Amino acid sequence: MQVYADNAATTKMSKKSFETTVSYMENEYGNPSSLYTIGQKAQEALVSARESIAGNLGCEPREITFTSGGSEADNQAIVSAAEIGIKKGKKHIISTEFEHHAVLHTLDKLKKRGFEITLLPVHSDGLVRVGELSKAIRPDTVLVTIMFANNEIGTLQPIAEIGKLCKEKGVIFHTDAVQAVGHVKVNVKELNIDMLSMSAHKFHGPKGAGLLYARKGILLSSIIEGGAQERGKRAGTENVPAIVGMAAAFTESCENMDANYQYVKGLRDILIDELSKIPHSKINGSVEKRLPGNVNICFEGIEGESLLLLLDDKGVSASSGSACTSGSLDPSHVLLALGLPHEIAHGSLRLSLSEYNTEEEVKHIIKVVPEVVEYLRSMSPVWKDLKEGRKEYVI
Amino acid sequence: MLYSDKVMDHFRNPRNMGTIDDADGIGEVGNAKCGDIMKMYLKIDRGIITDVKFNTFGCGSAIATSSMATEMIKGKSVKEALMLSNKAVVEALDGLPAQKIHCSVLAEEAVKAAIDNYYEKNPESFREDLFRLEDDEDSCSSGCGGCSGCGGF
Numbered sequence: 001m002q003v004y005a006d007n008a009a010t011t012k013m014s015k016k017s018f019e020t021t022v023s024y025m026e027n028e029y030g031n032p033s034s035l036y037t038i039g040q041k042a043q044e045a046l047v048s049a050r051e052s053i054a055g056n057l058g059c060e061p062r063e064i065t066f067t068s069g070g071s072e073a074d075n076q077a078i079v080s081a082a083e084i085g086i087k088k089g090k091k092h093i094i095s096t097e098f099e100h101h102a103v104l105h106t107l108d109k110l111k112k113r114g115f116e117i118t119l120l121p122v123h124s125d126g127l128v129r130v131g132e133l134s135k136a137i138r139p140d141t142v143l144v145t146i147m148f149a150n151n152e153i154g155t156l157q158p159i160a161e162i163g164k165l166c167k168e169k170g171v172i173f174h175t176d177a178v179q180a181v182g183h184v185k186v187n188v189k190e191l192n193i194d195m196l197s198m199s200a201h202k203f204h205g206p207k208g209a210g211l212l213y214a215r216k217g218i219l220l221s222s223i224i225e226g227g228a229q230e231r232g233k234r235a236g237t238e239n240v241p242a243i244v245g246m247a248a249a250f251t252e253s254c255e256n257m258d259a260n261y262q263y264v265k266g267l268r269d270i271l272i273d274e275l276s277k278i279p280h281s282k283i284n285g286s287v288e289k290r291l292p293g294n295v296n297i298c299f300e301g302i303e304g305e306s307l308l309l310l311l312d313d314k315g316v317s318a319s320s321g322s323a324c325t326s327g328s329l330d331p332s333h334v335l336l337a338l339g340l341p342h343e344i345a346h347g348s349l350r351l352s353l354s355e356y357n358t359e360e361e362v363k364h365i366i367k368v369v370p371e372v373v374e375y376l377r378s379m380s381p382v383w384k385d386l387k388e389g390r391k392e393y394v395i
Numbered sequence: 396m397l398y399s400d401k402v403m404d405h406f407r408n409p410r411n412m413g414t415i416d417d418a419d420g421i422g423e424v425g426n427a428k429c430g431d432i433m434k435m436y437l438k439i440d441r442g443i444i445t446d447v448k449f450n451t452f453g454c455g456s457a458i459a460t461s462s463m464a465t466e467m468i469k470g471k472s473v474k475e476a477l478m479l480s481n482k483a484v485v486e487a488l489d490g491l492p493a494q495k496i497h498c499s500v501l502a503e504e505a506v507k508a509a510i511d512n513y514y515e516k517n518p519e520s521f522r523e524d525l526f527r528l529e530d531d532e533d534s535c536s537s538g539c540g541g542c543s544g545c546g547g548f
Contacts, residue, residue, distance in 0.1 A: 303430050305454035309406065322430060322454070331430065343427035379412050379458070381434035381450040382427050 002315045003361040007202075007293055008151055008179060008352035009319055014204040014249050021206050021245030032238050033229065042240045049247035056254045057196070058187035059213055065220060065230045066243050069210035070178035071102035072223070073197030076212050076234070077174045078106045078145060080221045081195070082115060084172070085142030092141045094118045096128055097337035099147055100176055102197075104333075107145075120146075122337050126155035126285030134165055143172045148180035148196075152321055152334040152350055153285035154294025156184065163192030172218065178202055178210075182253035183291055184261070188213055200242065204354070205249030209242035260355040265292035267353050267362050272297075274366040278373055280386075282395040284338060284348065293353040296321075298340065300395050301383030302347045302376040304331075310375070311349075314368040321348040343382070344394055398455060399489035405459035410466045413448040420516070422508025425501050431457045433505040435465070439513055442473050442524050449505070456495040463487050464502035473513075473524055479506055 024045060030038030032046050054061040067073045085091055095107055097119045107117045118136050120128050128146055144166050149156050159175060166173035174195035177186055182203025188196055195218060199210035214220050226235025272283055272295055280300040304322025311318055321332025331345035351365065377383040385391040415436040425431040431453035438446035447469050449461040463484050468476040481499035485491050491499060514521045
């Protein structure tokens with residue numbers, strides 16, 4: 001049995017999104033900037049994609065700038081806020097320790113340009129404390145950028161409270177909502193979000209399309225120079241097939257959100273209940289304030305990459321925060337931010353479900369994960385030391 | 396694919412996995428913080444490694460390099476085992492991705508640590524092996540006049 005359980009990495013395109021995307025590659029392939037009919041048809045498709053997405057996000061179509069995906073949107077949001085800050089003499093930005101690298105690396109670059117960055121702790125439950133954010137905001141704070149839902153542990157941040165606080169304090173609030181949109185309700189106006197990044201391929205749309213929402217009044221700086229596409233804020237011929245595919249997938253996700261949420265959460269809860277029975281395992285991050293499809297669990301005494309390879313042999317595609325999957329010797333910064341020791345963080349497993357997963361698939365995961373964990377523990381000198389009492393169990 | 400077929404074969408079917416209760420030498424290298432620990436157990440009889448087992452906590456290549464290293468030293472003399480290089484392990488596995496080379500270094504170090512432990516416990520054997528090494532030197536046909544392998548003792 002093949003089980004795709006890495007939907008936080010990317011998703012399978014929905015049939016509707018796929019067919020829409022392909023039709024704009026095959027038939028309506030004109031350049032939206034062209035004057036002739038086939039170009040204008042592409043232009044109309046862009047307009048209606050923008051309108052439909054804006055409707056689902058609760059914003060105006062003109063507040064949306066299409067990008068190549070979430071990373072570009074994060075970069076542009078932060079760089080734009082920094083430019084605003086420079087003009088106002090405000091060079092302080094607040095974020096969190098466990099943001100996506102698209103945010104953290106952009107902030108690192110700004111540090112070299114004289115910005116001061118405060119990274120809030122996320123505690124053992126993977127949640128930001130609004131009180132700590134409030135204390136961290138200074139008169140020279142220009143931007144707060146806090147992700148909607150974490151990509152590794154799926155914890156949902158108190159976005160409504162953060163939005164309200166930032167509005168009161170007059171600070172721009174950006175959220176990387178790549179993991180959240182299409183899965184949980186996101187209305188930018190209700191939540192007082194000033195800027196939001198999203199990416200199509202996390203909700204069954206195509207790769208290579210995303211967008212940056214920026215509230216009217218927030219001036220965006222373009223990070224790609226060239227033509228006047230996207231009102232001069234993002235040069236380059238629009239990726240029309242992927243954008244219309246994104247709109248189709250987003251509409252579908254929003255229409256079916258309640259049903260999908262309940263169904264996926266049901267599957268996830270079975271996984272959490274059953275996998276937690278493995279001795280010396282621990283679910284990472286709050287279970288209550290969490291995306292419906294995310295399971296992130298550590299197993300003491302084993303290492304994540306070998307776990308993934310053996311699960312792959314048994315048909316399960318999953319992910320890990322182990323160092324060996326990241327190309328460095330340090331495990332995931334997200335798991336370390338929760339306060340997990342390195343050796344525990346190395347043994348993490350992320351399973352992320354979607355509405356395309358079935359109960360049979362979940363049963364298969366429940367069967368094979370304990371087998372693989374037990375096998376790897378049987379060859380682990382760390383486990384032997386723990387079992388024979390030469391080391392203390394951490395979890 | 397990240398790994399060669401040989402790496403995957405040794406990862407999926409590790410050779411000599413396990414422990415030896417009455418081992419003559421045990422070596423442990425690496426640390427859990429970095430995500431790799433290898434423990435090597437040797438049974439040595441008159442300078443020959445008659446049995447070897449390993450336990451590894453680590454990624455796919457850590458397990459594969461441990462397995463390959465045990466296979467390469469089993470039945471060999473201690474002297475030959477001391478000459479095992481991480482490069483030879485990498486070659487025997489048809490290569491490793493650049494960021495995984497440190498696993499092969501750990502495998503080499505684990506073998507050496509186990510032999511070190513054997514000599515610590517059996518200083519007499521060290522002398523015996525030394526003489527045997529000198530005997531071997533006579534039959535060395537390379538004419539190098541003291542390479543690091545022979546001349547090191």
